[in-house]
Amino acid sequence: MTDTALSPALGPTRSAQFRDRVLPFLAFAAVLVAIPAFGPSRTWLTLFNSMGINIVFALSYTMLLGRAGLLSFGHAVYFGLGGYLAMHLMAAIPEGVWGVAGVFALPVVGFAGGAVAGAVIGWPSCRRAGIPFAMISLGIAELVASAAFIFVSVFGGEEGISGDRMKWFDPIAIGGLEIDFTMGPLGDVYWFIAFWTFLATVLMYAFTRTPLGRMSEAVRDNPERAAFVGYNPQQVRYLVFIAAGGFAGVGGGMAAVNFEIFTPENLSLAPSGFVLLMAYIGGIRYFAGPILGAVVLTWMQSSFSAYTEAWLLYLGLLFIVIVMFAPDGLAGVVARLAKGVTAPGAAPRLGRWAGRTVAALVALTGVVVLVEVAVRWSGGYGETFEPFGLPLPADEPITWVLVGVPIALGLTLLRLAATGDEP
Amino acid sequence: MNSAMNSAVTPAIEIRGLTKNFGQAEIIRGVDLTIAPGERHAIIGPNGAGKSTLFNLVSGMFKPTAGEVRLHGERISGLPPYAVNRRGLSRSFQVSSVFTNMTVRENVRCGVLWSMGQKYAFWKSVRASRAVQERTAEILAMVGLTDKADLPAALLPYADQRTLEIAITIAGGPSVVMLDEPTAGMSHSETARAVALIRAATAAKTLLIVEHDMGVVFGLADRISVLCYGEIIATGTPEEIRGDPRVREAYLGDEAGLEAAQ
Numbered sequence: 001m002t003d004t005a006l007s008p009a010l011g012p013t014r015s016a017q018f019r020d021r022v023l024p025f026l027a028f029a030a031v032l033v034a035i036p037a038f039g040p041s042r043t044w045l046t047l048f049n050s051m052g053i054n055i056v057f058a059l060s061y062t063m064l065l066g067r068a069g070l071l072s073f074g075h076a077v078y079f080g081l082g083g084y085l086a087m088h089l090m091a092a093i094p095e096g097v098w099g100v101a102g103v104f105a106l107p108v109v110g111f112a113g114g115a116v117a118g119a120v121i122g123w124p125s126c127r128r129a130g131i132p133f134a135m136i137s138l139g140i141a142e143l144v145a146s147a148a149f150i151f152v153s154v155f156g157g158e159e160g161i162s163g164d165r166m167k168w169f170d171p172i173a174i175g176g177l178e179i180d181f182t183m184g185p186l187g188d189v190y191w192f193i194a195f196w197t198f199l200a201t202v203l204m205y206a207f208t209r210t211p212l213g214r215m216s217e218a219v220r221d222n223p224e225r226a227a228f229v230g231y232n233p234q235q236v237r238y239l240v241f242i243a244a245g246g247f248a249g250v251g252g253g254m255a256a257v258n259f260e261i262f263t264p265e266n267l268s269l270a271p272s273g274f275v276l277l278m279a280y281i282g283g284i285r286y287f288a289g290p291i292l293g294a295v296v297l298t299w300m301q302s303s304f305s306a307y308t309e310a311w312l313l314y315l316g317l318l319f320i321v322i323v324m325f326a327p328d329g330l331a332g333v334v335a336r337l338a339k340g341v342t343a344p345g346a347a348p349r350l351g352r353w354a355g356r357t358v359a360a361l362v363a364l365t366g367v368v369v370l371v372e373v374a375v376r377w378s379g380g381y382g383e384t385f386e387p388f389g390l391p392l393p394a395d396e397p398i399t400w401v402l403v404g405v406p407i408a409l410g411l412t413l414l415r416l417a418a419t420g421d422e423p
Numbered sequence: 424m425n426s427a428m429n430s431a432v433t434p435a436i437e438i439r440g441l442t443k444n445f446g447q448a449e450i451i452r453g454v455d456l457t458i459a460p461g462e463r464h465a466i467i468g469p470n471g472a473g474k475s476t477l478f479n480l481v482s483g484m485f486k487p488t489a490g491e492v493r494l495h496g497e498r499i500s501g502l503p504p505y506a507v508n509r510r511g512l513s514r515s516f517q518v519s520s521v522f523t524n525m526t527v528r529e530n531v532r533c534g535v536l537w538s539m540g541q542k543y544a545f546w547k548s549v550r551a552s553r554a555v556q557e558r559t560a561e562i563l564a565m566v567g568l569t570d571k572a573d574l575p576a577a578l579l580p581y582a583d584q585r586t587l588e589i590a591i592t593i594a595g596g597p598s599v600v601m602l603d604e605p606t607a608g609m610s611h612s613e614t615a616r617a618v619a620l621i622r623a624a625t626a627a628k629t630l631l632i633v634e635h636d637m638g639v640v641f642g643l644a645d646r647i648s649v650l651c652y653g654e655i656i657a658t659g660t661p662e663e664i665r666g667d668p669r670v671r672e673a674y675l676g677d678e679a680g681l682e683a684a685q
Contacts, residue, residue: 210544210548210549211543212545213545213549222522225522225591228482228504228505229533229534229591230538231536232503232505233505243545
């Protein structure tokens with residue numbers, strides 16, 4: 001999705017534009033439409049719904065971090081405030097057939113809530129970029145989260161507020177066609193999530209192509225220069241901040257309908273950190289990066305947490321590995337892989353990469369054994385880590401052999417691979 | 424460009440009693456300078472004379488301690504850079520200052536957008552305006568970067584980056600162009616090309632240029648001001664400056680520099 005096509009005088013050709021800008025969205029829409037055809041279980045539907053919410057949230061965060069170069073530690077504030085507003089309105093929507101449409105439209109309310117919050121909070125915080133902006137965002141996140149615990153009537157205290165998305169229970173017939181869409185069942189919610197995920201993704205991509213979107217990148221690269229082509233960098237940041245708040249609010253509105261509960265936790269530092277991880281691990285230089293990050297991390301969150309208490313530790317490890325070895329994120333890895341396959345000399349290159357991947361996986365095995373044994377040992381319940389039926393107690397030598405040998409072997413292989421690459 | 428002509432029309436730039444202190448240090452110490460519309464004016468002076476500071480004061484990057492700057496009669500000192508730019512004054516930077524993550528075309532387009540009334544629009548594509556696209560293509564063609572239009576700016580050779588810098592500076596159609604050492608670090612042939620480009624790109628515009636290359640200065644400028652320790656010690660035509668003993672003494676020190684210019 002970049003302008004790299006060689007071009008005639010006015011820019012990329014129509015076919016290049018179609019390939020780079022339209023085709024990926026058609027593919028995305030096709031995936032969203034195709035998913036229910038596979039008859040996913042309730043578990044999977046729940047997971048897909050969370051993914052959609054996180055995709056919108058992570059993309060909105062990338063408007064700040066990736067495009068405008070603003071590092072925010074408090075983006076969940078806008079997600080949460082948009083979501084809370086949607087929750088309150090959901091309670092106010094009357095029962096009846098039109099209530100279904102009202103609930104369906106709640107992400108619009110979320111957008112308004114997030115954008116208004118962005119407009120108020122962004123006014124002081126967008127005066128400076130860089131570290132002052134990051135510090136202010138952190139302070140505001142703390143402030144709003146603690147205020148949410150105090151104002152119980154609005155935020156519901158620790159339990160939060162809950163609602164009911166069901167406003168109509170019977171199918172209706174229009175011209176003999178029976179429509180059975182009440183927003184109650186998970187399958188209905190899936191279509192709601194898919195619709196808003198797609199719409200928000202298209203809109204956020206379109207935003208990058210507008211004068212304001214382009215200038216936000218110009219301000220990120222060089223605010224002084226942007227001022228000398230007539231743009232006020234503070235104003236550009238502020239407007240982008242409002243838009244990012246609005247789209248985070250769309251995610252909040254989707255979450256309100258999906259989970260039917262919002263708690264002050266939803267606007268605390270934890271989700272603010274999680275959205276940073278999703279965007280960065282996915283890759284903030286690519287539009288598709290945060291989508292990838294949201295899908296992978298949401299999946300990790302739901303599946304890893306079922307297997308291990310230490311899943312956050314694995315998430316942290318993944319983050320560190322990405323920061324150190326793949327700063328362009330998973331999308332960058334995919335892009336490099338695609339280039340590696342098509343560029344000349346593919347076979348030896350792919351062989352090298354495969355070798356390194358194997359070496360890294362060997363080392364990872366040792367790390368996983370170490371972590372899992374340590375977690376159970378420190379839990380103090382006398383649990384034993386038993387992968388594939390093989391018990392590995394903390395006080396048996398075999399356990400430490402399985403920790404030490406793979407780590408040593410993997411690191412040695414990686415080291416050898418690295419020196420082998422020297423020209 | 425004699426003084427009789429200057430008094431007849433509103434000057435493009437009028438600087439009066441401009442002073443800038445950084446703490447105790449007086450960097451600009453009462454500069455007066457009048458530049459007529461259409462004039463090509465060069466500012467020369469030894470390193471540390473305050474040329475860049477003067478540029479930053481005129482273009483709005485710094486606020487003056489005292490004095491004022493007028494652009495076509497309107498006071499601009501104290502206005503932020505974007506407001507100065509919107510009034511028709513555009514500048515380049517000594518160190519190449521382009522949008523490195525964008526293509527050459529996008530760089531130039533960023534320079535065009537505001538002047539074509541696109542402002543902070545977020546409801547339409549940046550490519551929606553045919554006028555913007557055409558103006559961008561026109562600028563690219565004029566500076567000779569059409570072939571490289573879709574390369575990332577960061578990948579351009581140095582001389583091309585300097586060219587792009589000039590392209591962005593003139594993209595918005597300013598009436599006054601300020602160039603800060605546009606040929607610094609260029610080879611002889613590159614410098615010649617750059618001078619030709621500057622001539623073409625600033626035709627019918629007012630040009631204020633800071634430059635170390637005396638060949639460029641004496642070849643390009645209608646008038647020259649010599650800045651020394653924050654004061655203008657001489658202003659005049661190239662001939663007058665060449666013959667001015669104060670200039671020889673204060674700035675050039677030896678004859679080599681001036682002879683190079685002849």
